Amino acid sequence: MTFWFVAIGFKNFTVGKDITSLESSNSEKILTIFSIITAPGTIGLPGKCPRIDGWALYIIKSNEFIKELMFRNNYG
Structure with missing residues (x-):
């Protein structure tokens, strides 16, 4: 599984990598x-x-989970 994860600000924390x-x-x-x-x-x-x-642990487990978080952040 290969994916891009680009710096995105969430409501409760920030990912900057x-x-x-x-x-x-x-x-x-x-x-x-x-x-x-x-x-x-x-x-x-x-x-x-x-x-x-433990969110940082969960995010590495599933590309779909990352996509879901990104979708929720961008579209409410």
Whole structure:
């Protein structure tokens, strides 16, 4: 599974990293990259959505889940 994930601001947290051409099986590398997901006002710390504990872990599991989050952010 290959996907793009480009810096997108969500209501409760911000994702600020470009990710491309990563295979979902390479979970260690993806986890390292997604460690920059941060709560508002923080930089470079492993982040979690304030209302959804462990969100950074869930996002690496499914490309469809990422698409759903992007859709919800853009279209309410």
